[in-house]
Amino acid sequence: MSASPVFSVDGLWKVFGPKADRIPADPALTALDPAELRSRTGCTAAVRDVSFDVRKGEVFVVMGLSGSGKSTLVRCLTRLIEPTAGTIVIDGEDVRAMDRSRLRALRRHRAAMVFQHFGLLPHRTVLDNVAYGLEIQGMGRAERRERAAEVVAKVGLEGMEQRRPAQLSGGQRQRVGLARALAVDPEVLLFDEPFSALDPLIRRDMQEEVIRLHREEGRTMVFITHDLQEALRLGDRIALMRDGRVVQLGTPEEIVASPADDYVRAFTRDVPREQILTVRTAMRPPTSAEEAATGPAIRPEATVSEAIEAVARAGTPARVMAEGRCLGVVDAGTLLDVVAGTTTPAGSPPAAGSRAAGAARVGDGGPPARAKPRAGEAPAQRRELEPPTATTSEEQV
Numbered sequence: 328m329s330a331s332p333v334f335s336v337d338g339l340w341k342v343f344g345p346k347a348d349r350i351p352a353d354p355a356l357t358a359l360d361p362a363e364l365r366s367r368t369g370c371t372a373a374v375r376d377v378s379f380d381v382r383k384g385e386v387f388v389v390m391g392l393s394g395s396g397k398s399t400l401v402r403c404l405t406r407l408i409e410p411t412a413g414t415i416v417i418d419g420e421d422v423r424a425m426d427r428s429r430l431r432a433l434r435r436h437r438a439a440m441v442f443q444h445f446g447l448l449p450h451r452t453v454l455d456n457v458a459y460g461l462e463i464q465g466m467g468r469a470e471r472r473e474r475a476a477e478v479v480a481k482v483g484l485e486g487m488e489q490r491r492p493a494q495l496s497g498g499q500r501q502r503v504g505l506a507r508a509l510a511v512d513p514e515v516l517l518f519d520e521p522f523s524a525l526d527p528l529i530r531r532d533m534q535e536e537v538i539r540l541h542r543e544e545g546r547t548m549v550f551i552t553h554d555l556q557e558a559l560r561l562g563d564r565i566a567l568m569r570d571g572r573v574v575q576l577g578t579p580e581e582i583v584a585s586p587a588d589d590y591v592r593a594f595t596r597d598v599p600r601e602q603i604l605t606v607r608t609a610m611r612p613p614t615s616a617e618e619a620a621t622g623p624a625i626r627p628e629a630t631v632s633e634a635i636e637a638v639a640r641a642g643t644p645a646r647v648m649a650e651g652r653c654l655g656v657v658d659a660g661t662l663l664d665v666v667a668g669t670t671t672p673a674g675s676p677p678a679a680g681s682r683a684a685g686a687a688r689v690g691d692g693g694p695p696a697r698a699k700p701r702a703g704e705a706p707a708q709r710r711e712l713e714p715p716t717a718t719t720s721e722e723q724v
């Protein structure tokens with residue numbers, strides 16, 4: 328059973344340009360590619376017939392190249408940009424029907440945004456920047472400063488409460504931005520490419536911070552990025568966008584194992600498959616009772632990379648075990664097939680992201696295999712795009 332959705336988006340369009348409203352309803356126009364549409368109508372369809380759910384407790388990544396429609400899509404969720412057509416529901420409430428005060432409450436209390444350019448107030452201290460959202464909510468000074476101090480500590484800025492933004496590094500400023508969004512205790516955090524201006528090491532630190540916060544708090548997050556590595560590291564599910572459409576929505580494993588089309592395949596070509604795919608992809612039935620009873624035990628969620636290490640150490644095939652049952656066996660050959668990309672994974676590729684593509688509602692089908700628990704289950708064990716740590720063959724990896 329999947330967790331209930333926080334956001335539910337259906338048939339969403341955002342068209343910029345003259346008489347934008349007529350575009351979604353006119354099949355002759357929706358069939359045009361972006362360049363034709365622009366030359367015939369002067370309009371840009373930044374988001375085209377997109378449908379998805381964001382489940383409670385998940386990190387939902389919206390990924391795509393520049394101009395693919397990520398920011399427009401996420402801004403439509405709280406109507407920072409007005410959608411042209413479609414429905415958006417948050418916890419059962421129709422976002423498009425909200426009046427101004429409901430919308431304000433939505434943005435302030437329920438879905439806080441963390442921007443790339445921090446948006447910090449330069450003359451205020453770290454503490455007062457973090458308390459700002461609470462001040463707007465009308466919380467008293469003492470209470471909001473106390474709450475802000477807690478959140479400042481939570482994001483690792485203890486001792487810097489009295490500094491001004493100019494006295495902080497880029498990474499520290501981004502932590503203040505994050506703390507400010509967290510302080511209002513929103514149901515969903517929306518991140519708009521928050522780390523793309525940071526240098527790689529600090530960026531990595533911030534990704535860890537997001538993972539840690541997610542693990543500790545289980546907060547629902549929608550995260551925009553154009554960086555595949557970041558998407559794979561952070562996402563429970565990834566919506567991959569191209570020209571305003573969601574071309575694939577799935578877990579990192581689904582996207583890497585079963586790219587929906589050549590575009591996604593090209594996008595994921597250089598991903599180290601063994602670090603993303605789990606042993607489920609490499610499993611075969613045991614050939615004998617002995618094989619099912621001996622050899623190192625590994626979890627179904629273990630990556631192929633971890634299994635390679637276990638098999639190499641033991642010098643025998645390894646058993647994929649769940650609740651004392653042997654689900655299958657992996658050996659050097661089946662594992663190498665995954666690395667080489669010569670395996671056809673079990674299960675069909677997940678559906679692409681639009682009704683126009685003839686797809687069912689994306690992401691609602693049962694995925695073939697998950698490397699991470701579903702939202703609402705035990706905290707996700709994140710994939711690391713790095714060599715795995717050593718394990719003994721007796722341990723479950």
Ligand SMILES: Nc1ncnc2c1ncn2[C@@H]1O[C@H](COP(=O)(O)OP(=O)(O)OP(=O)(O)O)[C@@H](O)[C@H]1O
Pocket residue numbers: 343344371372373391392393394395396397398399400553
């Ligand atoms: N206000 C606007 N008026 C007209 N066209 C716009 C407007 N905002 C965005 N667009 C167009 O909509 C498309 C999607 O833009 P969007 O900013 O959502 O993409 P993105 O994937 O977030 O890109 P980036 O990673 O560069 O921020 C682009 O073609 C863009 O030029």
